[in-house]
């Protein structure tokens with residue numbers, strides 16, 4: 001189901017709870033909602049559709065990838081960049097890391113550890129921050 005974008009800064013500042021297999025609906029809602037905004041949006045966290053669970057979706061080329069309970073376990077090569085967000089007006093400067101390692105459950109709840117670089121790594125960092133109540 002396509003959900004409304006949460007722009008309530010107080011709600012977005014809340015830390016999200018770990019997701020479980022009971023949270024299937026948010027997986028499809030994130031897919032549907034990202035698809036509906038794919039012209040302007042490359043990633044989303046569940047709290048952006050009002051669900052305070054640690055689930056993110058990241059556009060990797062043409063493929064949207066869901067990550068459940070993502071955790072960045074290693075990062076290297078910091079740089080400064082400017083980012084926007086569907087939940088926020090304008091852009092803000094932030095520090096991101098060129099290379100990250102992420103531990104997460106895939107869409108079938110299979111434990112996965114994967115390395116990411118460049119723009120995909122940047123999107124993941126932005127969305128993991130959302131899970132921690134941090135907006136850029």
Ligand SMILES: CSCC[C@H](NC=O)C(=O)O
Nearest residue numbers: 041042043084085123126
């Ligand atoms: C480069 S990271 C920016 C991610 C942002 N998505 C919101 O959480 C977006 O603009 O799609």
